[in-house]
Amino acid sequence: MQLIHVQPVILAGGSGTRLWPISRGDYPKQLLQLDDELTMLQRTAVRLHSANPGTAELALLAPLVVCGEDLRFLVAQQLNAVDAGSPTVILEPAARNTAPAIAAAAHIAAMDDPNCVLVVMPADHVIADADAFCEAVATAALVCAEKDVVATFGVKPTRAETGFGYIQRGEALSEGVYALATFVEKPDAITAEQLVADGQHYWNAGIFLAKASVLIRAVTELAPEIGNAAEKAVSVAARDGQFLRLGFDEFCASPSDSMDFAVMEKLNEGEADISAVVVPLDAQWSDVGSWEALLDVLERDDAGNVSRGDVVSIDSRNCVHISTSRLVTSLGVRDLVIVETPDAVFVAPKSESQRVKELVTKLNEQQRSEVSSHQKVYRPWGTFESLDTGARYQVKRLTVNPGASLSLQLHYHRAEHWVVVRGTARVTRGDEQFLLSENESTYLPVGTTHRLENPGKVTLEVIEVQSGSYLGEDDIVRLDDVYQRS
Secondary structure: OOOEEEEEEEEOOOOOHHHOOOOEOOEOHHHOOOOOOOOHHHHHHHHHHHOOOOOOOEEEOOOEEEEEHHHHHHHHHHHHOOOOOOOEEEEEOOOOOHHHHHHHHHHHHHHHOOOOEEEEEEOOOEEOOHHHHHHHHHHHHHHHHHOOEEEEEEEOOOOOOOOOOEEEEEEEEEOOEEEEEEEEOOOOHHHHHHHHHOOOEEEEEEEEEEEHHHHHHHHHHHOHHHHHHHHHHHHOOEEEOOEEEOOHHHHHOOOOOOHHHHHHHHHHOOOOOOEEEEEEEOOOEEOOOOOOOHHHHOOOOOOOOEEEOOEEEEOOEOOEEEEOOOOEEEEOOEOEEEEEEOOEEEEEEHHHHHHHHHHHHHHHHOOOHHHOOOOEEEEOOEEEEEEEEEOOEEEEEEEEOOOOEOOEEEOOOEEEEEEEEEOOEEEEEOOEEEEEOOOOEEEEOOOOOEEEEOOOOOOEEEEEEEEEOOOOOOOOEEEEOOOOOO
8 A cells, every 4th residue: 555644733723711820812822731741732733643653554743733924933942942843833814714724735735645544633632642643643644645534533421511512423334433423512510411321422632633635625516615725825935944834815805603513513514525533532532622621630638639849738638739939729629620820720610611712711701911921921932921010111121032033113102121130131222232240331312223132141030110001012113123123
C-alpha cells in the first residue's frame, strides 16, 4: 500500500471562557498548563509524535496550527518549545468558527498532497492515553485514505453527560469503523441516561479525519459560501516566517459555522456522495469544558479534592481549589469550585460551574477588563503587569526577553518614567539613544518617540510609571515594530 501522509491540523483559536478566570481572551485555556508539565496546546502538538502511530503505512507531517492574530506569538512560542515537527501557524483574520478554519487548512495541505489525511483536533482537549488515540487515528486514516469518507471520533461515555453532543453509530463497516447514524444535540438528564445505557451512542469529540481533497469537496458542496471564502483566502495568503496570513477580506466574507452543522450533519442526511463514519475512541478523553471536569482530569487527594497552588483545606470534599497568587483556604465545604487569580475570585457549586459563561456575559456588559486580560499580559517581547492604578497614574512591571525590543512608539495622552531594576536597557528617546543600568532611570514626555530594548543576556526588568489623562493600551502609535504589529 502506498505511504499515507497524515497531516495534523490543530484548532487553537478558542477563547476558553468556561474556565474563567484563569482562562481569558488574551490567554485562553489551550495555552494553560493543566494536567502535566506541558500546556494543552503543546500536549496536542506532540501527541501523535510521541506515541506509536500504529502502522508503518502512515507518515506524519508537520502540524498546521490555526489561531487568531492576537494569539500568534504565544502559540508560536509554545510550539517552538516542544518537539512538534516545525509547525506552520495559520492566522485567521477573524473568528469564523471551525468550518472555515478547517476548510482553509485543507486547501493549504492539498497544495502539497491532495490525498494526505487531515487529523483535525481542538488544541484544548485532554487525552490521557496517547497510544489508544494513535491507534484510533491509524484505524480512521486507513479508511479515509481508501474511501471518500469523513470520519469523526466518538468517545465512549463514562457517565450521562448533558454538556456534550452525542453520536449514534450505525452498522459496522470494518473492524473499529461504523456508519454514522445520527447526531444528538446536548440532551437532558433523562435522555442522557438512555443514550449511555444503549451502548450505541458516543460523546462527540469534535475530531475529524478525511483526505484534504475530500474535505474540500465536502465543504464546497455542502457549504459553498464557506468553501469559496476559504479557497480565496488561501490563494492570497502571505508567508511571514512561521506564520501564514490568510487573506483578510476573503476570509471575513465567510459565514461563521461549525464543522458539525456546516458539513457533518448534512453528510449524514445524504446531501453529498461522501459518507460520514464514526470510529470509537476509548482514550480517557476530556474537553475540560467546565471546572467540574477538572475532577476527572487532575489527580485528587484522599478527600476527592483537586488543589493547585497555595491551598490549605480542612474537612472539605470533592472541591476544586485553584490558587495562582495568594493563599486559598476552605473549611468544611462540599462540592465547591474556588478559583483565585490576582484580580478575581470565582466561587460556585460544582454543579453550577457550566454556567460560568453567564457570568462572563454579565462582566462583558459591565465592560470589565478582567474578562479578556490578566494582570500579567504577554507580548512577543516579554510581559507587562499592572501593579497599581489610580486617578491619572498607573504603575507596571515590564520584563523584556534577552535580545527583544518594544516597538518604536509614542503616546498622545501619557508620559512615562522608566526605572531599571534588573539588567541593562537600551533606550531610544527622540533623537537620543543610551544605555541604562540597574537603579538608573529616564523620563519620556508626552508625544516623545521612544523604544525600550534588551541588548543583554539576562531578562530586563523595568518599573514603568505612567501619568496622564488617558492610560489605555490603545494610546500607542507604533512607528516601527520588529513583530509587524499594526
